Amino acid sequence: MSSLEEAINAAAANLPQGWTIEISVSRGDGSVRLEGPDGDGVPFDGTGSLSDVVQKAVDRSLET
Numbered sequence: 001m002s003s004l005e006e007a008i009n010a011a012a013a014n015l016p017q018g019w020t021i022e023i024s025v026s027r028g029d030g031s032v033r034l035e036g037p038d039g040d041g042v043p044f045d046g047t048g049s050l051s052d053v054v055q056k057a058v059d060r061s062l063e064t
Contacts, residue, residue, distance in 0.1 A: 007054035019061045021054060032057055036064070 011021050018037030024030065030050050034042045034057040044060035046053050 004051045004054070007051040011054055011058045014058050014062070016061055016064070021057050023050065023054070034060060036061075 008023075015021065016037075020035040022033040022035070024033070032046060032050065032053045034044055036042045042060060045056050048056070
């Protein structure tokens with residue numbers, strides 16, 4: 001994935017119904033949280049750039 005904007009657009013197009021990705025940015029840090037339809041956090045590989053991590057979250061959501 002080349003940009004965070006592209007990753008977000010792909011997530012919006014491909015996330016299954018009811019799944020959510022939250023991106024949090026603070027000084028010196030950024031994180032991505034994946035939530036399933038029940039609202040619980042779903043573990044996934046959160047390493048890499050923010051755009052890579054967003055794509056990994058989408059991939060994880062599609063595994064179910």
